[in-house]
Amino acid sequence: MKIQFILIIGLFFCSCKMEKKDNVDNEELKADKKEAEIIEVRKDLKFSLNNSTNFDLKNVTIGLPDTVLTYEVVKKQSQTVWVNVPSAYHYGFVRFFDWKDRKYYIQPIDYVGETSYKKGEMKFVIKSIDTLNQNFELDFDYRHN
Template sequence: MKKFLILVITIVAMISCSKDGSDNPSGLKIRLSNSSQYNFKDIVINTTTGDVNFGNLNSGQKTEYKEFNKAYRYAFVKLEIDGKTYTIQPIDYVGETTLKNGSYTYQIDVNNTQDQYTNLNLTLIEE
């Protein structure tokens, strides 16, 4: 009986200590929020790991979350408004730290300038 109890305790300990990534199953998830009065078309985000297409996003709406391997508080953003392309182009990420696993929203807004590169504002919201 004593050997059986030791065997059961050992098996339970081994199962509970497995390193299958279940300690943080949520990973790094990002969604977009359109806080402007405009509808966005063909949205592409790049957090340094490649382009991720978010499709279209109407004014006041949010996308579903997408998984990312790595991201920062800001990112490359390209989208269209009324047939015109607008871009947020980060210069680099020197001095920035990567986001920790969790859920985040990149909130995108539009200011009143007509310049392709200064028209968009990106705000990180931690969920």
């Protein structure tokens, strides 16, 4: 009877240790997965739009190769939040409306021979707006991390 009791107690402690080890392994796997997700996010290109003009821009659309970004309003002298995108070129489709609802846009013909940026930070900068001719100057700033 004593031997059976000792065996049952021994099995109980062994099973507790195994469950604890399994929990540790699961926690390690969760931590590894979280780290892998962070690394994956860092691989992407961060994108932002900077409005360095003295005009608020309305209904802004940015067309990148694999992504379309829209903003209701981009205030004068401001920048949008950074978003992760798969890729971008140093220019792209940009359309917006001014305070008088006049449309401004740039439509690229193609990207043949252009460099596709996939890592780092890309910022399109609207530098100036010519309201008389309804056009604008678009620049870019790229930083490779």
